[in-house]
Amino acid sequence: MNEINQRRMQYFYEVLTQGSIREAAETLNTAPSVVTRQIRLLEKELAVTLFERHPRGLQPNEASEIVLEYCRSCHSHQKRLETYLQEMRELQRGYIRLAVNQGYIGPLMDDVLNDFCRQYPRLKIHVETVLTNEAVTQVMQDIAHIGLAHNPPDVPELRSCARAKRLVRLVVGKNHVLARQHKVTVADVLRYPLALFSSSAGLSQILQALEESEKIRLTPTLTTNSITVLERFVNAGKGVAFMVTSLKPEVEEVHGLVPLEVENLILSNTESRLFVRRGRPLSAAVNQLVRQIITQLSLFK
Numbered sequence: 001m002n003e004i005n006q007r008r009m010q011y012f013y014e015v016l017t018q019g020s021i022r023e024a025a026e027t028l029n030t031a032p033s034v035v036t037r038q039i040r041l042l043e044k045e046l047a048v049t050l051f052e053r054h055p056r057g058l059q060p061n062e063a064s065e066i067v068l069e070y071c072r073s074c075h076s077h078q079k080r081l082e083t084y085l086q087e088m089r090e091l092q093r094g095y096i097r098l099a100v101n102q103g104y105i106g107p108l109m110d111d112v113l114n115d116f117c118r119q120y121p122r123l124k125i126h127v128e129t130v131l132t133n134e135a136v137t138q139v140m141q142d143i144a145h146i147g148l149a150h151n152p153p154d155v156p157e158l159r160s161c162a163r164a165k166r167l168v169r170l171v172v173g174k175n176h177v178l179a180r181q182h183k184v185t186v187a188d189v190l191r192y193p194l195a196l197f198s199s200s201a202g203l204s205q206i207l208q209a210l211e212e213s214e215k216i217r218l219t220p221t222l223t224t225n226s227i228t229v230l231e232r233f234v235n236a237g238k239g240v241a242f243m244v245t246s247l248k249p250e251v252e253e254v255h256g257l258v259p260l261e262v263e264n265l266i267l268s269n270t271e272s273r274l275f276v277r278r279g280r281p282l283s284a285a286v287n288q289l290v291r292q293i294i295t296q297l298s299l300f301k
Contacts, residue, residue: 131149146286195221196242
């Protein structure tokens, strides 16, 4: 069976509910002959007789009852669709998935998401902590709507919504011998056990550039994709780690970390970025969250 002509279905529905061709024509603001012709075309299309023809008019048969049920189902689905779309426009329905570096979770929650969830309690939000490469992959493959990551690669598939310059610092424990210094050299770093993020993190690209510029090789004692692991490693003793400094200096104090400037311009030339896939149609809810991240996240102020 070919695709059903919905306009003819509307003519059929009016004939059945109004009880006659003439009354259906008045409701549809057309001539009775037009209604009659559309009913005959629908019967031909469905390969079934819908009405018994009698001198006193049309009499619906069993097939017409089945088609009427289909009509009502279509109307119901259309109304439901209209309701859902209206709710989406009014941010009363929708799903948003974010792929975010772990280091941004605290500020993102405090500055944006807690308020956003209170404003739009019927929206469903999923936040996944990932390394930079995974954030890029999820956004490019439409797994995540929004990515927030440190130093993602410049690729044409991504559209940057906001950028902010960041500083990479060496972090040490508050009792570490280097903690009394404001600035250290790369040679100082090499004297201590080193913890680094995994190679899929955005920071790893910066450190590779550092190695090339300094003609050195960073040999970590520990690699991880977890900020918590790095913090515990640093606080446990003499170890050091490279990290992007917090948006709020007091966070380092709470975790017992002391950020130190390293004498190399490469470490002062990185950025955090909010991004989406270029060309992907975004819902009203996603666009609203992007706007609020740009205007409310302290990173971008």
